[in-house]
Amino acid sequence: MEKFHLYAATAAGVEALAGRELREMGYQTQVENGRIRFDGTIEDILKTNLWLRTADRIRIIVAEFDARTFDELFNATQAVAWDQFLPMDAVFPVEGRSQKSQLHSVPDAQAIVKKAVATKLAAIYHRRTRLPETGATYPLEVIINKNHVLLTLDTTGPSLFKRGYRVGKGGAPIKENMAAALIALTSWHTDMPFVDPVCGSGTIPIEAAMIGRNLAPGYNRDFLCETWDWIPNELSRQVRAEADAQADYDTPLQIFGSDIDGHMIAIAKRNAEEAGLSQDITFKQLAVQDFTTELHHGVIVANPPYGERLSDQAGVRELYRQMGQVFKPLTDWSKYILTADLEFEHFYGQKATKKRKLYNGALRTDYFQFWAQRRPRTKAASQRD
Known part of the structure; x- marks a missing residue:
């Protein structure tokens, strides 16, 4: 060929x-x-x-x-x-x-x-x-x-970030492929809890669930090249059937999304249902300052408001303070937070382990990474050594 x-x-x-x-x-x-x-x-x-x-x-x-x-x-x-x-x-x-x-x-x-x-x-x-x-x-x-x-x-047509599951969105939704990138930059594995405490319309938790289920992100949409006369329809059907067969619906997942806005939680639930993942994500209306968990060795990924407008900045920086206070006891959790506010660490109250420059659309942002204490090795892993 x-x-x-x-x-x-x-x-x-x-x-x-x-x-x-x-x-x-x-x-x-x-x-x-x-x-x-x-x-x-x-x-x-x-x-x-x-x-x-x-x-x-x-x-x-x-x-x-x-x-x-x-x-x-x-x-x-x-x-x-x-x-x-x-x-x-x-x-x-x-x-x-x-x-x-x-x-x-x-x-x-x-x-x-x-x-x-x-x-x-x-x-x-x-x-x-x-x-x-x-x-x-x-x-x-x-x-x-x-x-x-x-x-x-x-060959694509509408950008690959358009997965086809977003039936509702908030004021400044993160693109699906950027959400997937944020997850790929973490230490998360499917046997670990995953939390987005400011989930908005649910994009980050939905992308995590798609990764956890090994679902092809483009499965529920079409591509422009599939309308071309030199792309065989049978080949397209075959590639999609192979992708469908690779899905993993058995691995247990612990994925959570919360937001202070109940309207956004309702939208997130609809989007997850459209993606076929409503049973894999627990969404809850919850303010960051009220977040608690008894789970261990998890990953938090957050894309909070950036406070670009001066009128919003004080409220957003108060949210950063709340994040720092609430997340500080979670020493065995890794936290990854995307923001355009270069003073984020000051308000969060901790120096990041690592920062990575990313562009959310045309906007320059930093991905602040706070790594967890080393996860204890299992007895089986030690014996293998």
Whole structure:
């Protein structure tokens, strides 16, 4: 089966996580800013769209070359065998990006690529009139960086963070793939308790349950490439059936989400039900200051309000103080808290074990990590040594 040059697009700061996911799936990777390159077949395109938790989308690298003039861009684009990807009636919108390049006008670059592709397809399909563009959509992108051009074809459609279970949301919901990234950066395993004490619409606990159940995050949605005539429907059904067979519905999970807002808890419960995970997560209306637990060796992941507006800042920093006070006795729990407030540690009352810079959308944030005391080893583990 033919192999394609591919890349998984990611948010800044998440590249290493998506690269790890791909390597665990058996791919050789090359990690770059905002993307991870790998090679794969049509089946791999479907599998990576279905299984990647932290990526945004999967793109085919159609061509790659240097260009410093619009003539060079046109000629190199026209030279591509576009009929291998686009049928005669393809709808092919062209997006663009450019930085540190002589071809700095993105609209002009998009127009040149569009014209070059149309010219090549018209010649191949013997069209004397304009191409109809009435069929399936094949979104193209021209990316120019330091005069190096990537022409890519998006296979995903709506971003991979759109899992399909979110029927309700709050004011500033975290994206599903960012929630998965936050969990991937923790020490959590499925035999440990997991808590989100400011869960909002439930995204973080739902993503934890999906990981715990080994559910493919893209299972309940479609991908744009599944509408293309060269992606076999039977192969798509086969890949989805294989994913369904890998689900684990037997491992016991202890996943909890709480929030001070009862309306948000109701939304979280609906979202979990839509994801088929309502039996795996315990949601409860609860203020952070009232949180207690008798469980041990767990993980807390929180995405509290950031207090970006001055009018909100005092209340949010009081929440940080409450977190510090409530979590301090939980010495055998690890806590991971995402916020854009660089003074968080001061109000929380403890220096983080580690900080990691992440981007929540366009917003720079830090992931403050407070690691637990070392978990005691089991007798069986000691005997194995």
